[in-house]
Structure formats: structure tokens, C-alpha cells
Amino acid sequence: MTALALTVGANLTMALGFLPMMPLMREAVALARQGVRVTPAWLANTPIDPTLNLLLTGASWAGLIAFVMGIVAAVTNRGRGMGVLAIVLSIIGPVLVMLFWILLATAN
Numbered sequence: 001m002t003a004l005a006l007t008v009g010a011n012l013t014m015a016l017g018f019l020p021m022m023p024l025m026r027e028a029v030a031l032a033r034q035g036v037r038v039t040p041a042w043l044a045n046t047p048i049d050p051t052l053n054l055l056l057t058g059a060s061w062a063g064l065i066a067f068v069m070g071i072v073a074a075v076t077n078r079g080r081g082m083g084v085l086a087i088v089l090s091i092i093g094p095v096l097v098m099l100f101w102i103l104l105a106t107a108n
Contacts, residue, residue: 003069003086010063011093017056018101025105066090
């Protein structure tokens with residue numbers, strides 16, 4: 001149960017953590033549509049709050065810990081169903097979060 005809650009919390013934190021980056025993502029998409037190459041150097045010159053980086057890094061680590069806890073729960077037969085669900089959500093969750101934000105940034 002703890003692994004599932006940690007997985008859901010990490011995915012929600014990741015999803016909400018990208019909210020302040022939406023104007024930056026929209027600007028990158030607009031530049032790419034104009035044929036301008038968006039490089040890491042361009043990203044280095046943009047104002048990104050360091051606490052946002054810390055939040056997203058923490059959410060990533062929480063998701064990794066939840067993945068390991070889900071494996072332990074499934075293997076030791078302590079909440080096998082919840083453990084398997086935590087494993088699946090910790091793998092699929094970040095992909096869905098990124099797809100959501102990419103689709104939102106590229107929407108007209």
C-alpha cells in the first residue's frame with residue numbers, strides 16, 4: 001500500500017512540477033515550428049527556478065523507491081496486487097505525465 005501511495009504521489013508531484021515550465025515549453029515548440037533549433041545552450045539561458053529542479057528530482061527518486069518497494073511487496077507476497085499495481089504505475093505514470101505535457105505544449 002505504501003509503494004502505491006508513493007508512486008501516485010511521485011507522479012502527481014511530477015505532473016504539477018512541470019506546470020511552471022509550461023511557458024518555456026510553449027516557447028520551445030514555437031521556435032521549433034519556425035525552424036529554429038532548440039539546443040541545450042538555449043535551455044541554459046532560460047530562467048528555471050532551482051527549487052523546481054529539486055522538486056522534480058525528489059519526485060523521480062520517490063518514484064524509483066516506490067518501484068523497488070512494489071517489487072519487494074510482490075515478491076514477498078505482502079500485498080502482491082498493490083505491489084504489482086505500484087510497479088505498473090511507476091513505469092507507465094512518468095510516460096503518461098510527459099505525454100500529457102508534450103500534448104499540452106504542442107496544442108494550438
